Amino acid sequence: MDCIFCKIVAGELPSHKVYENxxxxxxxxxxxxxxxxxxxxxxxxxxxLLEIAAEDWAAVAEAARMLAIAVEKATDADGMNIMMNNRAxxxxxVDHAHVHVIPRFKGDGLRQWSPRSYKENEAAExxxxxxxxx
Ligand code: DGP
Numbered sequence: 001m002d003c004i005f006c007k008i009v010a011g012e013l014p015s016h017k018v019y020e021n022x023x024x025x026x027x028x029x030x031x032x033x034x035x036x037x038x039x040x041x042x043x044x045x046x047x048x049l050l051e052i053a054a055e056d057w058a059a060v061a062e063a064a065r066m067l068a069i070a071v072e073k074a075t076d077a078d079g080m081n082i083m084m085n086n087r088a089x090x091x092x093x094v095d096h097a098h099v100h101v102i103p104r105f106k107g108d109g110l111r112q113w114s115p116r117s118y119k120e121n122e123a124a125e126x127x128x129x130x131x132x133x134x
Contacts, residue, residue, distance in 0.1 A: 001045065003045055003094075003095065003096050004094055004096070005039075005041050005045075005094060005096035005098065006045050006096060008025070008027060009025055009041070009043050015027035015028070016028040018038055018067070018070075019040075019063060019066070019067060019070075020043075021059070021063070022043075023042060023043055023044070023055070023056055023059035023060075024040060024041070024042060024043065024056075024059045024060055024063045025040075025041055025043055026038050026039065026040045026041070026063055026067055026101075027039060029100065033100075033102050033110065034075065034077075034102065034103050034104070034105065034108070035075065035103075036071045036074055036075040036077070036103045037100065037101070037102050037103065038067050038071055038100075038101040039098045039099070039100060039101075040060050040063050040064045040067060040098065040099040040101060041060070041096060041097060041098045041099075042056035042057075042059070042060055042097055044056055045096055046096070046097045047095050047096070047097065048084075048086040048087060048092060048095075048097050049084055049086045049097060050086055050087070051097075052097050060097070060099055061099075064082055064099045064101055067101045068080045068082060068101055071101050071103050072103060075103040077103035077104055077105060078104060078105050078106045079103075079104040079105075080101065080102065080103060080104060081100070081101075081102040081104055081112070082099060082100070082101060082102075083099070083100040083102065083112075084097075084098070084099050084100065085100075
């Protein structure tokens with residue numbers, strides 16, 4: 001499999017590693033929103049959140065929590081975004097699950113998405129569909 005992040009895990013490609021344990025690796029994003037922008041990945045390949053094993057996700061989520069605290073401290077950030085793109089149409093470029101840990105600064109001007117309002121009955125309908133899908 002030709003996966004960039006698997007090659008980073010295997011040490012075949014260089015990276016600035018900031019943390020690892022038996023399930024998880026965290027390293028600096030090569031194109032940071034701000035310095036300190038970190039990616040947290042499972043060592044075992046999974047394409048995205050929708051396909052990752054529950055145990056690996058639990059480990060990635062806990063590492064992202066720890067790293068949010070560490071990156072905020074290290075960069076003196078004013079806030080932190082924890083983000084994940086899943087599948088190409090949601091902005092995922094690298095097909096190995098990864099959580100972005102991004103320091104944010106007062107007035108940095110980044111916008112994430114444009115909110116909208118629900119139409120009549122729309123919220124109740126999607127609420128029912130989500131409950132049914134669980
Ligand atoms: P996403 O759009 O969520 O799939 O983000 C992928 C991120 O991966 C993007 O911010 C840049 C980063 N990236 C891509 N290739 C490499 C690489 O070879 N090394 C590192 N450190 N980061 C990479």
